[in-house]
Amino acid sequence: MRLTKTLYILEKIxxxxxxxxxxxxxxxxxxxxxxxxxxxxxxxxxxxxxxTNYGLFVDCTNRLFCEPNAKIKVKSLIEYNGQEFEIIECMEYDNHSEVLMKKVT
Structure with missing residues (x-):
């Protein structure tokens, strides 16, 4: 799997x-x-x-493919291209994760 984009997990402490x-x-x-x-x-x-693909009734705008990461959780925020996305669903597999995200306005 080619992972060519840099994204950021946004945590507020x-x-x-x-x-x-x-x-x-x-x-x-x-x-x-x-x-x-x-x-x-x-x-x-x-x-x-x-x-259609997952049998999930969710409100999402993007899908993310990445390596499994413990910090990627539902309701977490991700920044990509200067925009914030909220994680709606995360499906973890053996070698990768598929994450459904919604753009935060």
Missing amino acids: LSTTPRGTDEYGRAEYENVPIYTAFQGEVEPFSNRLAE
């Missing part, structure tokens, strides 16, 4: 240092994005194709 204080003097922390790069192949996909 709470910072360890406060960015300031609120009106009561309590420390405020912010979510910091962490990007983890991985290789994959993305193609357009539709609800109808998901129903």
